[in-house]
Amino acid sequence: MMLSTRDAPTGQPQSSEEPLASEPQGTDPNPPPHSAATSRGTRRIGRLLLASGLGLLPWMYVLAAGLPAVMTAPRWPAAWIGLDVLEAAGLITTGMLATRGDRRHALSAAATTALLVVDAWFDTMTATSTSDLGAAIAMALCPELPLAAVCGWLAIRASRQRI
Secondary structure, eight states, X not given: XXXXXXXXXXXXXXXXXXXXXXXXXXOOSSOOTTSTXXXXXXXXXXXXHHHHHHHHHHHHHHHHHHSOSSOOOTTHHHHHHHHHHHHHHHHHHHHHHHHHTOXXXXXXXXXXXXXXXXXXXXXXXXXXXXXXXXXXXXXXXXXXXXXXXXXXXXXXXXXXXXX
């Protein structure tokens, strides 16, 4: 950390390269993710998540081989409206937090990125006609994926900033 003092004649700030006494020299305030600072519990959870993701790989084959090509869902409108409600809540929350300068906007931005990408994916994959597919592609290219890119950028940018 640098000390800042004012130059008496000019009043301009001057910086000193001397570290503060409370900050040991050679200590990185942002240790790498694999450092000893990572708790054993966090590493266990990481291994559990890794195993879960790998376990889904054979399950995808089971689904691909066993799911019907056509499916009717009795609550189809509620599913899509619910997804759009979550997207709107994510965008509003991210916007409010970012406007206030609250770093927690990164959390809602990351979640909203995922929601918007999932919406674009399912819109295009579930389109039943050429006109539905055209509308789904237009929605993906116009609001959904660009908003997802902005939210993703916000999340990544905030994660790289020092606290």
